[in-house]
Amino acid sequence: MTQSFPLVGIIMGSDSDLGIMRAAADILTQFDISFELTVVSAHRTPQRMAEYAEKAKSRGLQVIIAGAGGAAHLPGMVAAITTLPVIGVPIKSSNSIDGWDSVLSILQMPNGVPVATVALNAAKNAGILAAQIIGSTHMQTAEKLAAYKQQMQEEVGTKIEGLKK
């Protein structure tokens, strides 16, 4: 897919989230899906967050992946503003309560405002899910996803097979 504009917006609450969120960018690159990557904080830059969410759809984005840790309000607040699907990535940003703060902040959304929450630090899965959303209407992406799944299937058990004498 060669688009000049990004289809997926990857946002995160802090520069410190990049180490985790990079995996979403990497897998989207693998699926040849254009994306943008930026820091938008629900607490430190609330106006920028609202503006980002308000303009996302009209700028051509189709999915937003939002990662945050601690009091992780970014995915939910963005989902409150946009009609685009929002995928939330809970990030383990401190050791105090093992990332449960991030998981529950993103997961426990009220009725009417869903966020598709992936596992703790699972930015790769967020990227795959974003590709699947895009692949539901884009044949080339769907084909790449099918090949990816086929490869996964073929690789299952190969490490153990290699150890057999």
Ligand code: RP5
């Ligand atoms: C959240 O607070 C961010 O998403 C990050 O995970 C966490 C810590 O941020 P920093 O203090 O490292 O900037 O808003």
